[in-house]
Amino acid sequence: MIQAIGLTSNARKESPLAVDDVSFEAHAGRVTALLGARGAGKTTAVRLMLELQQGRGVTYFRGRPLHRLAHPAREVGVLLGDVPGHPARTVQGQLRMLCSAAGVPVQRADEVLEVVGLVSLRDQRLGTLSRGMDRRLGLACALLADPHTLVLDGPADGLSTREGKWLHGILRAHASLGGTVLFTTDDPKEAARTADRIVTLDEGKVAADQDVADFARTRLRPRVAVRSPHAVRLGVLLTKEARTAKRRVEVVPEDGNRLSVYGSTCADVGETAFRHGILVHQLADEVGDAGPAVARTLSADPRDERGAADTTPFPPANVADNTSDAHSDAAASALAAAEAFNDPAGPSTFVPLVDTTPAPAGPGTVADGQGDAAHDEPGSASSLAPLPPPITVRPARSPLRPLRYELRRATGIATGYVTIALVLAVSALLSVLLARIGHTPQPRLLAAWPQELPLPPAALGAGLLGAFAFGDEFRHPALAADRGTVPRRLGLLTAKLLVGAATAVLMGVLVVGCDAALLHLVYGSELTQVPSDWLSLTASWFALVVACAWAGVLASGVFRSTAAGLAAVVAVPVVIVPLVQKALEGPSVRTAAGLPTRLRDLALVHWPFGAERFVAAGVRMVAQPVGGALMLSLSALLCAYLLMVLRPRVR
Structure with a gap:
């Protein structure tokens, strides 16, 4: 059950509130529609309910607000707009990645694919999906964790009639199993066909909260759609004859040469047009929406001649088509009302435009007594109820299995493989050219690191892959589709650092191995002899590529951009190293001459299994300009990331 109480958006300068004191309930086992024209505040109300937007009010999902739920994805399934996934990722890969984020078995992805009818498209790329297939995938993502509540914003927008019927059937099936379904729409006929209860919003306020039978009786009515080049003349004649x-x-x-005629039939309109020689291009029966406030331009009501204002809509047309069994009674009542209207001898009684029954404001224990204040006399002290609590945008939670999630994210698209292949090709070509030119030390030759380049291709590739780790999250926020912000948590950061380090080490090994093999093939074994200090060189090489990968991860996480992550890696030798050297070369009383030697001597203690050689290699690298600058950058980026994670964020 959903209880929305006092949802109010923040004011924006002199603009009216998008949502003003909206309160309603969506019960379990029923489908509830949030209806309103474009700009009525439907999406804003949903975002306030999900704590994606700041404002005031509170929304309870089975008695608890969303931020008090241990695992929100397992309680509330959300569909907001298109599926935010990488275009190159497959449908099955997207769902399996989200399974790790939600903490559900990977087999669940295949189950929901079967439910939404995407089994045959499991290997299809997200970027090639049609609008209907994207809606199906979005519904599959919402159902992935088997939530009790579904909150869908415009799920049938852009769908064909057949696809819309299928979607509404899925929603009805979820409600029949005891779940709660809330969806938004701007089509009254869609709401009448699908929902059990309809909450109508008009200019950010609740205009009506009705069962589907009352809604159909008060909002829908039959009309004759006419299209003619002489629409104005035909309208005057129809009014005069009536x-x-x-x-x-x-x-x-209507717009163009169209008329909507309420209270007549196609036969009557056609006969009038024929008698007066008026050409008609279209003549069809339709079901029109009366709207919260019906605009009447040409009225032939006899009471208008006596000055009586006509503010009452006609009874509805048949809205029982494609209506599920769960609300067949409501559809039957709507059908009976339509038949009564179409009968010329039928009753002439009319119902009010909207239901004036006040919308429920939730139990007093939940709303802190605000529900009772609505029944007090206007102007009394008790009628001035306190403002609802503020809605704070809270960060999303980390995946339940961050390491598994990160592995599926990194291996689910070809970006990493293409980057590694490109680095191997560039490194091999550089190593051959450097060997041909000469005057390059063997360690730099194997790493394809010319003196003119600030970093070798492997280090740049590792930094780029690290930048993709967070850059893709912000560009395609599949992890935070229901929360709006990409989570920056220590668990997710640790997983990205581990995967980035492993990828960097693997790429470093492949680069050295491919360069050595190509040099041996072209120039013989002279350039591929193993140096005596290969252990310390290996440790320095791994430390360099891992540090670049970590710099990319941290920078992209702090600045929310892949380009910023790569720029942070390149800036280390280009900007930071010259600044550090310039600072050290300034006038001083004492210098740190011999610091690398003293650090190396300090590290040369007896470590088990000869690990002191690796420690000495790491210290030697830190003492170098590039290594020191990398350590300085990593420390600054890590502190910035921790500051963003630990400080309370209010956006």
């Missing part, structure tokens, strides 16, 4: 015959007919001009 007044002469004392019939209740309303003619509403």
Whole structure:
């Protein structure tokens, strides 16, 4: 059950509130529609409910606000807009990646694919999906953790009639199993066909909160759609004849040469057009929406001649088509009302435009007594209820299995493989050219690191892959589709650092191995002899590529951009190293001459299994300009990341 109480958006300068004190309930086992025209505040209300937007109010999902739920994805399934996934990722890969984030078995992905009918498209790329297939995938993502509640914003927008019927059937099936379903729409007929209860928003406020039968009786009514090049003349004639015959007919001009005629039939309109020689291009029966406030332009109601204001809509047309069994009674009542209207001898009683029954504000124990204040006399002290609590945008939670999630994210697209292949090709070509030119030490030759380049291709590739780790999260926020912000948590950061380090080490090994093999093939074994200090050189090489990968991860996480992550890696030798050297070369009383030797001597203690050689190699690298600058950058980026994680964030 959903209880939304006092949802109010923050004011923006002189603009009216997008949502103003919206309160309603969506019960379990029923489908609830949030209906309103574009700009009525439906999406804003949903975002306030999900704590994606700041404002005031509170929303309870089975008695708890969203931020008090241990695992929100397992309680509330959300569909907001298109599926935010990488275009190159497959449908099955996207769902399996989200399975790790939600903490559910990977087999769940295949189950929901079967439910939404995407089994045959499991290997299809997200970027090639049609609108209907994207809606199906979004619904699969919402159902992945088997939530009790579904909150869908415009799920049928852009779908064909057949796809819309299928989607509504899925929603009805979820509600029949005891779940709660809330969806937004701007189509009254869609709401009447699908929902059990309809909450109508008008200019950010609740205009009506009705069962589907009451909604159909008060909001939907039959009309005759007419298209003619002489629409204005035909409208005047229809109004004149209706007044002469004392019939209740309303003619509403539409855009272009269209008319909407309420209270008449196709036969009557066609006969009038034929008698007066008016050409008609279209003549069809439709079901129109009365709207929260019906605009009447040409009214043939006899009471208008006596000055009586006509503010009452006509009874509805047949909205029982494609209506599920769960609300067949409501559809039957709507059908009976339509038949009564179509009968010329039928009753002439009319119902009010909207249901004036106040919308429920939730139990008093939940709303802190605000529900009782609505029944007090206006102007009394008790009627001035306190403002609802503020809605704070809270960060998303980390995946339940961050390491497994990161592995699936990194291996699910070809970006990493293409980057590694490109680094291997460039490194091999550089090593051959450097060997041909000469004057390059063997360690730099194997690493394809010319003196003119600030970093070798392997280090740049490791930094780029590290930058993709967080850059893709912010560009395609699949992990935070229901929360709006990409989570920056220590668990997720640790997983990205581990995967980035492993990828960097693997790429470093492949680069040295491929360079050595190619040099041996082209120039013989002279350039591929193993140096005597290969252990310390290996440790320095691994430390360099891992540090570059970590710099990319941290920078992209702090600045929310892949380009910023790569720029942070390149800036280390280009910007930071010259600044550090310039600072050290300034005038001083004492210098740190011999610091690398003293650090190396300090590290040369007896370590088990000869590990002191690796420690000495790491110290030697830190003492170098590039190594020191990398350590300085990593420390600054890590502190910035920890500051963003630990400090309370209010956006």
